[in-house]
Amino acid sequence: MSDKMLKKLKILADAAKYDASCASGTAGKRQANKGDKGIGSLTGGTGICHSFTPDGRCISLLKILMTNYCIYDCHYCINRISSNVKRARFTVQEVVDLTLNFYKRNYIEGLFLSSGIINTPDYTMESMVKIAKSLRLDHGFKGYIHLKTIPNAAPELQEEAGLYADRLSINVELPTQKSLNKFAPEKDLSEITGAMTKLKNKITEHKTSKTYTGRRLPRFAPGGQSTQMIIGADGANDKTILKSSVNLYQTQKLRRVYYSAFSPIPDSSPVLPLKPAPLIREHRLYQADWLLRFYGFKVDEILQGTKDDMLNMDHDPKMSWALKNRHMFPIDINKADKLLLLRVPGLGARTVHKILSIRRYANIAWEDLAKMRVPLGKIKPFITTSDYNPPAYLLDSKDLGQVMKQPNQLELFTTAT
Ligand code: SF4
Numbered sequence: 001m002s003d004k005m006l007k008k009l010k011i012l013a014d015a016a017k018y019d020a021s022c023a024s025g026t027a028g029k030r031q032a033n034k035g036d037k038g039i040g041s042l043t044g045g046t047g048i049c050h051s052f053t054p055d056g057r058c059i060s061l062l063k064i065l066m067t068n069y070c071i072y073d074c075h076y077c078i079n080r081i082s083s084n085v086k087r088a089r090f091t092v093q094e095v096v097d098l099t100l101n102f103y104k105r106n107y108i109e110g111l112f113l114s115s116g117i118i119n120t121p122d123y124t125m126e127s128m129v130k131i132a133k134s135l136r137l138d139h140g141f142k143g144y145i146h147l148k149t150i151p152n153a154a155p156e157l158q159e160e161a162g163l164y165a166d167r168l169s170i171n172v173e174l175p176t177q178k179s180l181n182k183f184a185p186e187k188d189l190s191e192i193t194g195a196m197t198k199l200k201n202k203i204t205e206h207k208t209s210k211t212y213t214g215r216r217l218p219r220f221a222p223g224g225q226s227t228q229m230i231i232g233a234d235g236a237n238d239k240t241i242l243k244s245s246v247n248l249y250q251t252q253k254l255r256r257v258y259y260s261a262f263s264p265i266p267d268s269s270p271v272l273p274l275k276p277a278p279l280i281r282e283h284r285l286y287q288a289d290w291l292l293r294f295y296g297f298k299v300d301e302i303l304q305g306t307k308d309d310m311l312n313m314d315h316d317p318k319m320s321w322a323l324k325n326r327h328m329f330p331i332d333i334n335k336a337d338k339l340l341l342l343r344v345p346g347l348g349a350r351t352v353h354k355i356l357s358i359r360r361y362a363n364i365a366w367e368d369l370a371k372m373r374v375p376l377g378k379i380k381p382f383i384t385t386s387d388y389n390p391p392a393y394l395l396d397s398k399d400l401g402q403v404m405k406q407p408n409q410l411e412l413f414t415t416a417t
Pocket of ligand 1: 071
């Protein structure tokens with residue numbers, strides 16, 4: 001790779017790291033050839049991130065921006081027009097070549113492509129579509145493609161993008177129009193959700209309809225769509241954020257809402273906070289999001305009794321809820337229904353599934369939970385089994401909340417059996 005390309009790659013991969021909507025971290029150290037350095041060896045992992053496909057596989061993606069020029073001025077974004085960063089831009093052909101080059105060497109299994117807006121939203125979206133189209137049609141690229149689409153680009157371009165991409169995403173960025181007005185004045189929440197609705201309808205149409213000859217329509221973004229929200233740049237509390245997520249899951253059928261804790265960017269705008277949002281807040285939001293989607297919780301239950309409608313940072317949201325609803329515990333592992341089991345701190349959805357299958361033919365004892373690798377210290381005050389009843393003082397203890405903050409709760413309760 002030429003020095004010029006390497007420089008561009010460094011700038012455009014670095015600029016893409018602020019997008020949380022596909023990443024779970026950079027790729028590990030995978031040496032291609034002994035002695036290789038930099039981009040070829042992947043020891044630095046420039047532009048490579050891990051992501052999860054809709055079927056749960058962890059894959060490596062080339063995660064880049066097409067360009068970090070942008071005509072918009074979103075205050076929280078390092079690529080905004082008023083930012084004083086080094087700029088770079090890939091041509092369509094350069095992104096295609098780079099992706100194929102990495103793919104053929106087995107460095108990546110796909111591409112995550114986003115971009116600042118150059119000239120017009122349509123012009124930018126058209127270039128991104130050209131990249132995906134060329135990869136698929138000219139080169140038979142079978143890898144994963146995730147395109148970040150531009151909400152106010154022409155619907156025909158969004159639709160074309162869905163024919164070549166596995167997943168599409170449109171960043172909502174902030175949960176309310178009021179926040180967007182302040183921090184991203186060119187963005188309009190109704191325009192963003194309108195674009196999401198069009199994509200949702202197209203995804204459904206391609207999944208369910210057939211042509212007049214009875215053949216299925218071509219695949220359209222089979223991995224669905226996702227979005228990202230920045231946490232802690234505006235004053236939105238966790239209730240506002242979670243309600244906005246629930247609304248997006250319900251109305252737009254999003255696969256994921258990604259939360260990205262705001263961290264001050266170089267050359268940041270004076271309207272932004274000076275301090276980063278705590279990462280634990282991002283983590284708690286992901287936990288709450290999971291409870292909303294898979295555990296039957298409602299936003300108001302998760303935030304029951306919390307201060308200022310913010311999640312409790314000391315406990316995970318399920319533990320926080322259980323501590324406030326001690327009258328519902330202990331529950332009998334051998335009799336409780338699925339929804340109640342899902343509310344027990346320390347019991348994940350998979351474990352609940354196992355418990356339900358085992359107890360069809362046998363009673364579950366304490367040791368069975370240990371075999372299932374259930375965190376016994378965490379679960380101890382909240383359940384009964386065929387051979388175990390928690391002493392009443394565990395649930396009544398004023399210190400229970402304090403004890404449950406500890407990393408190894410079991411040891412603190414060893415005398416309490
Ligand atoms: S439109 Fe996107 S790239 Fe441009 S400034 Fe806003 S967030 Fe940044």
